[in-house]
Amino acid sequence: MHLVIIGNGIAGVTCAQTARRLQPEARITLVSSESPHHFSRPALMYLYMGHMRWPDVKPFEDWYWAENRLELIHDHATAIDAKQQQVHLAAGPPLTYDALLLATGATTRYYGWPGQHLQGVQGLVSKADVELMAACTPGVQQAVVVGGGLIGVELAEMLGARRVAVTLLVRDAHYWGSVLPAEEAALVAAELRRHGVQVQYGTELTEILGDDAGRVRAVRTSAGQELPAQWVGIATGVQPNLGLAAGTGIETDRGILVDERLQTSVPGIYAAGDCAQRRQPPPGEAAIEPLWYTGRMQGETVAHTICGQPTPYRRGPWFNSAKFFDLEYQTYGQVPARPEAGQASFWWQHPTRALGLRLHYRLDDHLTLLGLNTMGLRLRHEICDGWLRQGASVRHALEHLGAANFDPEFFPQHEAAIVAAFNQQQPELAPLVLRRRKGLLVHLLSL
Ligand SMILES: Cc1cc2nc3c(=O)[nH]c(=O)nc-3n(C[C@H](O)[C@H](O)[C@H](O)COP(=O)(O)OP(=O)(O)OC[C@H]3O[C@@H](n4cnc5c(N)ncnc54)[C@H](O)[C@@H]3O)c2cc1C
Incomplete structure (x- = not known):
């Protein structure tokens, strides 16, 4: 063959x-x-x-x-x-x-904006794109990045590393509004602010303006502004x-x-x-x-x-991870931006640090876990994936958080706070008991 x-x-x-x-x-x-x-x-x-x-x-x-x-x-x-x-x-x-x-x-997907073919306007997908970006950005002082997803933040980070002032245009009212719940988006927004990225929410690109040499000099937005930019990154999907x-x-x-x-x-x-x-x-x-x-x-x-072994594609529970500057993000299973009918979410956030955990579940008798989001914390893929495949309850997941903990020396200090927060938010349910030792044992055995 x-x-x-x-x-x-x-x-x-x-x-x-x-x-x-x-x-x-x-x-x-x-x-x-x-x-x-x-x-x-x-x-x-x-x-x-x-x-x-x-x-x-x-x-x-x-x-x-x-x-x-x-x-x-x-x-x-x-x-x-x-x-x-x-x-x-x-x-x-x-x-x-x-x-x-x-x-x-x-x-890169372009939406037919006037001026999108000007020099200094590009996406980031290929090796040629990164080479073009490296060639076009020396001397650039202001850049506009269009699109509030993962690549948009990557472009902002890349430009920031070369001291280019970045404005990020985000169509939704909050960062990655179609995917992230508001609390996670707020943590990303704070991280972007911390790194000096100007974000304009609820704002779309309408036109890209060029100079006499055919190079981008500014963009116009749906808010009616003209933002000076010597480079424009398109991150509106592929x-x-x-x-x-x-x-x-x-x-x-x-x-x-x-x-x-x-x-x-x-x-x-x-x-x-x-x-x-x-x-x-x-x-x-x-x-x-x-x-x-x-x-x-x-x-x-x-x-x-x-090769003669017909096999259907079955990917199992969804998983994705990313980094927004220094803020790590993981998602497992289904965590919609807003809970749907018959579903609920438990969100815990550290009072002072950029750490958060969401467990999304179905409001059935079992309180079946549907998905998890982590911000600033890292969970073990095989444990979360196993919970979702086995239809574990949100209570089981919370009681065994130690087993999913990627870094047991660091994370256990938050487990008690997370479980206490759940007990406080759900006073009508029997209180959860943290199975820290068992979780750690499971973790150690799996090493
Ligand atoms: C900057 C960036 C960061 C990303 N970060 C993440 C991440 O953190 N996590 C994650 O899960 N995903 C991430 N992704 C997405 C992930 O990289 C892609 O989903 C994945 O690489 C797609 O792989 P692929 O094999 O389908 O195609 P590709 O990797 O795109 O490979 C296709 C290849 O085919 C070549 N080709 C196309 N047509 C022809 C032709 N006619 N003749 C010859 N060659 C051809 C292309 O040039 C290309 O080299 C990121 C993507 C980008 C661009």
Whole structure:
């Protein structure tokens, strides 16, 4: 079998590695126009900030690929001939495949703002983006970043490291309003203030203004202001790379449409990672999941199907983590910005420090835990994931917080306060008893 994979991001590379394990004799070719080798996309910001160099963001040594007989082609795939089972490349000869994986990722989504093509206006997705940013920002004193999500804060942090004054435009009334409850958003807002980022909530970009040389000089906002800016970062989300699917019979919508085995509408062609859109995601799951760990899971799953072990993609409880400057954030399962009918949330926040924990649960007899958010605290993934998979109650989770505690020497001092706060807020329930010792024992046994 010849497996051809377009895209050497986490989805493509994980598929290649898994396929190599499952089919030692298969020929496997990875094609990418972005870089000759796989690299960690989430680490791109550290290149700009000077904390890492290019070799540091490559998770595998250069010998790894030949050693595992994974052929790398640094070229752009221009077209697919599904009848001939061939991929055409910009420079090299066509590749004939038995199975083809599209793992082409995504690019910055622009909304057709006047002036969006001016010099100094860009997003942050690719290696080329970070290089362009490094080339365009020396001498910049004021920048505007558009979009109140994770990448928006990353851009603000990157620019702040080079002493550029940043204004962040956030459409919602609070930071990441579609995802974060108000209390978590308030902690992020305080962190942004602490780092000197000016945030304008409830404000959208309407126009980007240029100078005579075609370079950005200011932006206009929905609040009617004109904000001077010599650089503008667009962080309003990403859109899947669909270009290769055009004219092939591969059905697309916002992404490349796939069934639960990540197979497209054309037999023998699959899609995974940021470019893939599931036709029928399970209730509560997004059709497109532009995340690192879901890309890895999809790559692994699709390799099984390609290698003759048909496997549906089941990612289990949602998980995501991020850092807003120094403030760590984790989320597990479902934690909506506002509780839905029949659900409730318990929120604990440290009186003086930027620490918070939310347990979101269903108002059934069991008080079933639905999800957790942490701010400034770190929980153990396998424990939280286990609670959600097993349908644990919110009471069980609180009583066993010690087991989920990532840093037992640091965290136990808050457990008693968290449990006391729950008992105080729920006087009609039998008081919780902190199982600290048991939790610690479980933790120690799991080390
Ligand atoms: C700055 C940044 C920070 C992030 N931080 C996090 C984080 O903290 N946690 C998290 O979970 N996720 C994070 N993400 C998202 C995560 O990085 C992506 O979801 C993930 O990398 C997507 O992997 P992928 O394999 O689907 O695609 P990609 O990594 O985008 O790889 C696709 C590759 O295919 C190439 N390609 C596309 N078309 C062609 C073609 N026609 N021919 C040849 N090559 C082609 C592209 O150039 C690209 O190299 C971050 C993303 C960015 C941009």
